[in-house]
Amino acid sequence: MANKNGVEWSIRLGDGSSKVLEPETKHGVMRLWDCLKGLVYRFVGRVWTFFKKAWDLGVDDPKKFFHCLKVGVALLLVSLFYYFRPLYDGVGGSAIWAVMTVVVVFEYTVGGTLYKCLNRICATFLAGFLALGIHWIASHSGHQFEPYIMGISLFLLASATTFSRFIPVVKARYDYGCTIFILTYSLVSISGYRVEHLLHIAHERVSTIIIGTCLCIITSMVVFPVWAGLELHLLIPRNMDKIAKSLDCCVADFFGHDDEESKKSLHGYKCALNAKFSEENMANFARWEPAHGRFNFRHPWKNYLKIGTSSRRCAYCIETLTSCLDSKNQVPESIKKHLESACMNLTTSSSNVIRELATVVSTMTKSRKINMAIDDMKNAVLELQNDLKTLPDLLIQRHDDKEEKQVASSEVTMMPLIEVMPLVSFASLLIETASRIEENMVKTVEELAESAKFKQPEEDVKPKRNQTTNKIVLADEENMAVLQRV
C-alpha cells in the first residue's frame, strides 16, 4: 500500500471497506512525525554522546569513579545522624551543618579536602570568638548602640576580609577560610542579637562541623586516597616525556621519517604549555598534605613548579620548531642530508636528557647516567655546529665544470641563502632547545634533587643474575661507543 511519496495512510470503515486518506493530510502528519522522530533521535543521540564521553572520562581515570562513590559514602554516613534516633538525640537539630560541611568540603584530592577542612575549622573558631567578643562589648554599651556596633563591625570585617582575598598569597592558601570567616561572623553576630543561648548554639555548630570535617578527612585519606602531591609528582615527568616525544617527532617529520604514530605525538608538548594552572593548584593543595608514600610533610613542592616552568620554556621552543615544518620542502635535499645526522643526533641526545631527567623526578633517585647524557648532548651541539660551519662550501655552486675559465670571483655564485634558511633556523632552534634543557631543566631538577634529598643511585651493579649483567655490559659498551664516536 505504498506509493513513491511514502507510506499510504488508510482507515477501515464500519462496513469493512477501507478508505485511503487524502495525500495532503498524509503529508502533514508525516512531516510532523518525521520532525518529532528527528528531534527524539537527535536528543537521544546527544544524550548518548554525553554519557559516552562521561563514561570514557571515567574509564580513562578510574580514580574519578572512586571519588564519586566516596562522596556518596561520606554523605550516607553523615545522614545516619539523622536517620537513626540515638545519634540524633546526641547532636541535635544542627546536624544539618555536618551534612553541609561534607557537601562543601569534600574535594577530589586529599590536599584539597584538608585545605578546606582546616580553613573551615580555623575560620569558624576565629570568627566565632571574635563575634562573641564584639557581641559582649556591644551588649555592655547599651541596648540602643548594640545594632550599630554590630553592624559597623560586620561591615568593616567583611570588607577587609573580602579585600584580603585579592592578595595572591591569601587567595592561594586561605580563600575558602575568608568566605567561612565572613559567613560565621555574620551568622553568629546576627543570631547573637536574636537568640539567647548563643554559646550553646556555637558549641553545637562547631561540634557538627568537626564531625563533618573528620568524616571527610578520614574518607578521603583512607578510601582510595588521591594525593595532590603524588598527582603533581606524576604529572611533571609525564609532561617531560611528552615534550621529549614531541621533539623526536618534530625532527623526524622535518627529515621525512614521520609515520602516522609520530604525527599524533607531535603536539604532545601542548599538554605542558597548558599545565601551568593545574600544576599550581596541585602544589597549593599538596602543601596541606601529611607525609604520604615517599613524600615528607615539607616536601619541596615549589621545586616541581620550577621544573614545570622550565619544561614550558622548552615547549615554547618546540612550538616554534613545529612551524618550521611548513617550509621543510623548500630546502634542497642535498643540504638537508648534510645536516640530517647531526640534527638527529642532537635530537636523540636532547630527548634522552629530558627522559633521564623525567626518570630522576619520577624515581626520586639521582642518576648516574645524566652527566654522560648531558655531555652527549653538548657534543651533539658541537657536531651540529661543525656541520653548519662546513655548510657554506656546499652552498657555493662551483663553476669548475664550465668551459670558460675566468678568474673573477663574480663567477662563484651561491645557492640563495633563503632556501636553506628554514634548515638553518631549524638547527639553531634545536641548539636553543638543547641550551634550555641544560640551563633550565637540568638545573631545576638538580635543585629538586638537592632539596628533596633524592636517593643516590645504587652503587655499580653487583650482578645477581647473568641476564642483568649482560644487559649492563651491553649498555656500558654502548656508552663507550658513544664516547669514542664523539
Next chain:
Amino acid sequence: MANKNGVEWSIRLGDGSSKVLEPETKHGVMRLWDCLKGLVYRFVGRVWTFFKKAWDLGVDDPKKFFHCLKVGVALLLVSLFYYFRPLYDGVGGSAIWAVMTVVVVFEYTVGGTLYKCLNRICATFLAGFLALGIHWIASHSGHQFEPYIMGISLFLLASATTFSRFIPVVKARYDYGCTIFILTYSLVSISGYRVEHLLHIAHERVSTIIIGTCLCIITSMVVFPVWAGLELHLLIPRNMDKIAKSLDCCVADFFGHDDEESKKSLHGYKCALNAKFSEENMANFARWEPAHGRFNFRHPWKNYLKIGTSSRRCAYCIETLTSCLDSKNQVPESIKKHLESACMNLTTSSSNVIRELATVVSTMTKSRKINMAIDDMKNAVLELQNDLKTLPDLLIQRHDDKEEKQVASSEVTMMPLIEVMPLVSFASLLIETASRIEENMVKTVEELAESAKFKQPEEDVKPKRNQTTNKIVLADEENMAVLQRV
C-alpha cells in the same frame, strides 16, 4: 650613662644612691631585649610590608576597593532582616539563608555573581522538587523502606552529580550548581524524614534565597558594576599592545638601540603567556551577563578566547626571539648593518598591525588602515627576504686584493656561517612572527569583527576643524609615502 658596649643599666637604691648593674647581667638582659626588639621590629616590618602591598594593590585597581565596600553594604542590607523586628516577623528564622546566600554568592564580576545566583536558584528548585517527589514515593512505600529509599537515592544522585563535575562543560558552567544540588537534595531529603512542615520550610528557604540573590544581583549590577565581559574586552587588546611593545623592544635590543625603558617592557609578552586561565574564566562569566554598554547578551565571547590563543602563539615566537639576544654580539657589525633596516621595518610594520588589531578590538570598529598595514608588513617581509638573498655576497671574503691571481675557487673562502646564524635565525623568527600575525591574529580578529558586527569605519573624514584636517592630510601623505617606497 653609656659605654661603648651599649646603655648601662642602673638601679636606684633605697638610700638615693644608684648602683650600676654588673656587665654580665647587663649583657644577658641586653641580649634578651635586643632579641625581643628585633622580633618586634621584624614582625612590624612584615605586617607593614603586607599592608603596603595590599594598599598598592587597591590603589592600582580601585575597583577592588569598591568591590569590598559593596560586599559590606550587601551584608549590612541583608542583616537588616534580623536587626529590625517588622522584617524579621515577615521572613522568619530562616533569614539566615539570605545571609549565607549573600556571603557565598557575591563575586567580583557581575557575570560571576549571576552565574552563582542562577546556579543556586535553579539547583535549589530542581533538587527541592526531586527530593519532595522521592520523599512522596518513599512515604507511600511503607515506613520501613523509607530510610533505605532516601539513602540509596541520595547516594546515587550525589555520586552522579559529583561525577558530572569532571565533565569540562559542566565544570565550566554548572559547577556551583552541582554543589548546591547535592546540598539541597541532602538537606531536604534528610529534613523530610524528621520534620513535618516540609513544604513550609522549603517555601521559606526558597524565598530567603531569592531575597539574597536579588540583593546580590542588584548591588553588583548597580553600584560600580565590574562586568566580566568588559574586563575581557579590555584585557585582550592590552595584552596585544604588550606583545607589540615587546617585539619592538626585542628588536631594538638586538640592534643595540635599547634603553632602560625598553628593557622593562621587553618581557611584557609574558602577561599574554599567562593569561589563558583568567581569559577563560572571564569568558565563562561573561556569557551570563545581560546586555551592557556596547555588548549584547549573546556577544561572541568565544572569539575573544580565539584572539587570546593567537596572541599567545605570537608570544611563543617572541619568547624564542628574546633568547637570540644572548648571542647578538657574535654577529659581525657589518652583516648586522646589512639587515638592520629591513628587520626594523618588519618589526615596526608587524607591531603596527598588532596595534591596529588591538584598536579594532577595543573600539569595536573595523579599520580602514588595517589592510594597508598588513600589506606594509608583507612588503617588509619581502624586503627582508631580499636582503637575506644578497647576504651571501657579503659572506664571501673576496680575495681580489691579493697579489696572486689564481683561478681556483678554493681561494674564495667564506665567513663562517655559524657567526651569522643568530642573525639568520633572528630574521627567520621575525618572518615567522609576521606570518603568525597574518594567519592567526588577523583572522581571529576578523572573525570577531564579523560575528560581533563591528561598526564600519567612518566615511572619509569630513573635515570639521582645520587642525584635524591637517593631521589627516599628513597621515594620508605618510601612507602614500609608504606605498611609493614599497
